[in-house]
Amino acid sequence: MSEKADTHFVASDVAAELGYGVAKDMARHLDDDEKGRHLVRTPGGDQDVSIVSEAGLYRAILLRRSNKKMQAWLSPFQRRLAGR
Structure with a gap:
């Protein structure tokens, strides 16, 4: 993933x-280029933090079945980004 x-x-x-x-449960559904x-x-010192790209954020929201309201809001936005 490019940072x-x-x-x-x-x-x-x-x-x-x-x-x-836990974040690991969410991240396992994301592609390698969507997390890092x-x-x-x-x-307190350097911390190694798991991160999610913007595309990974959208995908995590869309994959979360319990988040129907957010899915409905994001779906048209993603279609516009994909040029559909």
């Missing part, structure tokens, strides 16, 4: 918002 100028989200934050118990790791400097 240059792309937007990324902390996987544990995304997973919590989508109702997953990033070293974040904190006052």
Whole structure:
């Protein structure tokens, strides 16, 4: 996954918002180019954090069956991005 100028989200934050118990349960449904790791400097020292790309965020939302309202909102947006 390219981390240059792309937007990324902390996987544990995304997973919590989508109702997953742990980020690993969400991330296993994503492709390798939709997830990755990033070293974040904190006052307590460097932390290795799981991250999700913007595309991975959309996919995680669409794959989450319990999130019907968000799926309905995102589906037309994704079709426009895909040029359909």
